[in-house]
Amino acid sequence: MKLNSRFLKSILLLSSIIVLLVALVTPSQAMQVQISPTNPHLGDTLTLLIEQNRGAGEPSVTINQKTYPTFEIAPNRFRAMLPTTPLEQPGVRQIRVNAGDQVRNLAVQVKNRSFPIQRINLPPGKAGTSATQYELDRVAEFKKLVTPQKYWNGPFTRPNKGRISAIYGVRRYYNGKFAKDYYHRGVDYAGGVGSPVFAPASGRVALVGTVSQGFRIHGNIVGIDHGQGVTSAFLHLSRIDVKQGDMVKPGQVIGAVGSTGAVTGPHLHWGLYVHGESVDPVPWRERGFN
Missing domain, CATH: 2.60.40.10 (Immunoglobulins)
Incomplete structure (x- = not known):
């Protein structure tokens, strides 16, 4: 042994x-x-x-x-x-x-x-509008979010059923003056005033701002943190149906189309950001990033 x-x-x-x-x-x-x-x-x-x-x-x-x-x-x-x-x-x-x-x-x-050129003529009441420092600071802080958790799953969905009136990346003249270092940071949907705005993906409401608080350019705004440096902003709303800190799911109504802020007419502007930079939302809708 x-x-x-x-x-x-x-x-x-x-x-x-x-x-x-x-x-x-x-x-x-x-x-x-x-x-x-x-x-x-x-x-x-x-x-x-x-x-x-x-x-x-x-x-x-x-x-x-x-x-x-x-x-x-x-x-x-x-x-x-x-x-x-x-x-x-x-x-x-x-x-x-x-x-x-x-x-x-x-x-x-x-x-x-190649990005198209668009000429925008703002009415007298809007042409001289400039963002408040409070507005700029809140939006900049929102875009810097890098939450470790990933909230979204699969391709993003349309935030509104209206036709697309302006695509991502458009360069613009405002009242005849070329906007240097500007490009259209999102997609515009020409929905009617009061038509619902849907969350395109899951996330946490991390920004709610109103004209009365000083959001003169963005108008009434909702920002969703999708996690891992991906955020969505929804501008010019007539109504806001969520509050900061709410968790939302795809298709959930977060507000309604309006014409608040620097606009020529009612529409929804959806901006999608990755680590603070505006990217084209179309690939996120067509193929998704899982």
Whole structure:
């Protein structure tokens, strides 16, 4: 019995040594990074899916000297979302991904996109309107939200049943003067006054503002935090049906179309933001970002 016991202990020790040696000489799996869409244009949201070794820690993503957060979507799998806008120059983006002692350098070509020109003539009462500092501060604070939890699931839905009257990215002249560094940061729906505005995806109401509080440009506004740096803003409302802190679901009525703020007529403006930058909502509706 003693010989058998010693023999078994020797076998177990030898097995442990072999396993350790194999672990030392076997190279660790290289970090895998997948970028989509594969053929992006200005205004698109870039998605990075990162698969790494266990224990490597949370990866970081840097592009144009700006670092973006990543969020774990499965064991050892992370995702980062990178916005692009019409004000950027098309061309190659250099992306650096760090995870523990592994580094990946990638390049993605972001192509140009033609955006239409629109001429807007604001009536005398609206032409001289400027945003209040309170309004600017509240909206800027809202756009900076990066909630770790992901509230949305699947493609976003239409926030209003009206026809689309202005697409994302339109450049504008206001009363004959070109608006430098401006592009239409969202999609306009020409719904009638009082027609319902729906939440396009789940989230938390993180901003409620009214004209009486000083929202002179945005008008009555509702902002929804969808989580992980993705936010939606709904402008020019005639009515607000939610309060700050409410959790909403897709299709839930959050207000009604109006003509408050700097507008030429009643409509809903829906702006979608990724890490504070306005991106095209259409891909979020057509294919979604799960």
